[in-house]
Each structure stands twice: as C-alpha cells, then as structure tokens.
Amino acid sequence: MLDIKKVKKDFPILNQKMNDQRLVYLDNAATTQKPKMVIETITEFYEKYNANTHRGIYQLSEKATFLYEEAREKVRIFIGAEKTEEIIFTRGTTESINLVAYSWGRKNIEAGDEILLTEMEHHSNIVPWQLLAKEKGAILKFIPVDKEGKLNLDNIDQYFTKKTKLLALIHVSNVLGVVNPIKEIIAKAHMNNVPVLLDGAQSIPHMSVNVKEMDCDFFAFSGHKMLAPTGTGVLYAREDILEKMPPFQSGGSMIKEVTMENTQFEDLPIKFEAGTMPIAQVVGLGAAIDYLNSVGMEEIWKHEQEIVNYALNQVRTIDGVTVYGPKEKIERSGVVSFTIDGVHPHDIASILDEAGVAIRAGHHCAQPLLRALGTEATARASFYLYNDQKDVDQLVEAVNKAIKILK
Ligand code: C6P
Secondary structure: OOOHHHHHHOOHHHOOEEOOEEOEEOEOOOOOOOOHHHHHHHHHHHHHHOOOOOOOOOHHHHHHHHHHHHHHHHHHHHHOOOOHHHEEEEOOHHHHHHHHHHHHHHHHOOOOOEEEEEOOOOHHHOHHHHHHHHHHOOEEEEEOEOOOOOEOOOOHHHHOOOOEEEEEEEOEOOOOOEEOOHHHHHHHHHHOOOOEEEEOOOOOOOOOOOHHHHOOOEEEEEOHHHOOOOOOEEEEEOHHHHHHOOOOOOOOOOEEEEOOOOEEEOOOOHHHOOOOOOHHHHHHHHHHHHHHHHHOHHHHHHHHHHHHHHHHHHHOOOOOEEEOOOOOOOOEOOEEEEEEOOEOHHHHHHHHHHOOEEOEEEOOOOHHHHHHOOOOOEEEEEOOOOOOHHHHHHHHHHHHHHHHHHO
C-alpha cells in the first residue's frame, strides 16, 4: 500500500490553497507535479555542475556529461531497452513522433503506401503522419473504436495490406484511460511484417513498461508526465532501425566532422541530438525515475486502479452525468472523462477551479476520438500517485455544486 500522506509531502506545490480550498490537482494526463527530489536535483545541477555536455575538456563539463549520460542509462533500465544507443532524448512525445515521421518516414514511405493509425490517437500521432502522407502521396488508414471507445480489433488482419508500412498507435488513451492490448496487436503487425510505433505518453508514467517484452519498434514518451521537468522526452527505437535512419535536426554536436561540402554524423544516440540539449532537465528526468522506482511502478498502478474505480463508482451515480469509456470493470489508467447534460465542460472546469479542483476540459487533443464518442468536449479528471480518496470526494462534491449552479 502506498503511504499517500508521505507521498503528498514530497510534492511542495500540493501543499497550498486554491480559492481558499485545499488544492486538488487532477490534470495529471496534461502534466504532473514534481517531487522535491527532482526540484532539488535541478537546483543542485545549476549550483554545482552546470556546463555544456560532450564538448568541454574540463571537469565541470565532464561531470555534466556524466550526469546526462547517467540519466540515459536510467531510462534504458526503466523501459527495459537493451542498449543506451537506443535511447534518444527529445522535447517530448510530440517531438519523438515527429522525429520518426520526418527521418524514418521520409526514407521509407512512398506514394501509395499505407500508414495505419487508430481513431483513439492524440493529435501528436495523427498530424505528423498527415503531413508525411501529403508530401509522399501515402494513405492514412484508421482502426476504428466502438461506441465505448475500445479499439475494434475483432478482425484486425483486415487492416494490414501489402502496402502497410507502419502501425502507429496509442498505448493508453489520454481521454478514457483505456489500455490497448498491445502485445497481441504488435504480434499481429509483425506477422504482417509491419513495424509498430507506440505512443507511450500515458502508459509509462503509470505502469511498468518493457519495450523488449512488448516487442515494439519505436516507443515515444514525455518526461513531464512522469514527474520530470518539461522539455524532456524520449524516443526508443531498436538500434538496427536507428542506424539506418538519417538525422532529424542537424547542426552542432551531432557531427564527427564537417567540411564545406559534407558532414560525417556522430554515432548513436548523439546523431539524433542536435544542438545543446535540455541538460538539467534530462538530469531531472533521471531523478524522477529514481523517485518512481523508490515508490514502485506496481504499487503506483495498483493505487491508481483503486482511485479510478472509487471515482468511477461515485461520478457515475450523479444524476445528469455521463461518464465516457467502457462500462465494464477493466484495467484502466487513472482517467475519468465526463459531461453534465446541457453544460459546457469549460463551465464545469471553472466551477471546479473555484472549489480548488484542477481538471482539464475540452477535446484533449483527440478530436477524432471525441467525435467517434458522439461529443466535442468532455471534462477530464486524471489521477496520479499523490491523489487519494479525499481528492475524489472533493471532486464529487464540486461536480454536485456545479450541477446546482449550472442547471
Ligand atoms: N496529452 C493531455 O492533456 P507532449 O505534449 O509532446 O508532451 O505529449 C503529447 C501527447 C502525445 N500522446 C498522448 C497520448 C498524450 O496524452 C499527449 C499529451 C496531454 O492529454 C496534453 S494535450
């Protein structure tokens, strides 16, 4: 069992009032709060070790490089990758997916090829492929969701053709918390010789993830959704794939030698890390991984199951509230998306804010999914390891208040 009181104390921002109420932060799918350990690591970095990496022949730079590369090794172990060369630092999930679309996509996708996505995707895993498809004359295909928002996988083989060059899909939905049966989907894709890119933005913060066991070819995620600073993200890809990919951005750092005509690129992973990277933030990501490991990913997942089910049981019984997503009790990450009949979700979020409860309202950057669910916007409460039943109670009380005021 998680000691939530102790966990909460690790997050200074939570120890404050909002509109004279206890702050209840339930927008964790957007970004998470940072524990003291991460904040102190960044401060310590700037106070003691700040220098540019992979360049300086002096101790400070060597120390900064060591800490940066140590964070890469922590990421490697955390996601179960084989080699540190397979871990590329980016600004976040969005940049990781853009890297693949720009570099791998431009090299491998031709006119008439098909890129398979799903209707559940975040815009970050749609728009880069739309741009690539337009440029190359390729075709985007979508695995649909059913009325409840689960992928319709009854006859998954029908989606793969000889022209399918990539399956890019979300691991856990940011709108519904639905966990896709990724191992089965990847096995099917590989049987059809199709590589798979997984958007892990909403899985890696909440559950134990192993890229080797899942057997994905690419795995993209953001540090800031797993307690790390903003400006950090990761692209994992198998070394043999990365070796064949041309650089994404280019300039300083990612080169071995430049003449006026030509450039010899650095080895992996630096080949994909052009310019000065967010060094302190990456070191902070390493500290966030240490923190998550000290709590335990299994414990975090179990705790979120309890909180999300406690929340679902209560929110579902409120008159006039519609909760989106599968009705049966399934494993889902800590997300509850809901609407109140006749009330715009932005109005719900404003009233909840007055009650100290921070949630997100809108389309959650997943408009095709929301349309498939028959709505344009929802209110979304998303939980993390520092949320407890008291937080859910404050949410439910605030929703009831919103109904009284708005209806
Ligand atoms: N979803 C949300 O409130 P970035 O912004 O690059 O760190 O992450 C993009 C992204 C990609 N995939 C999924 C599944 C996501 O949930 C997100 C970010 C936030 O739901 C902000 S829109």
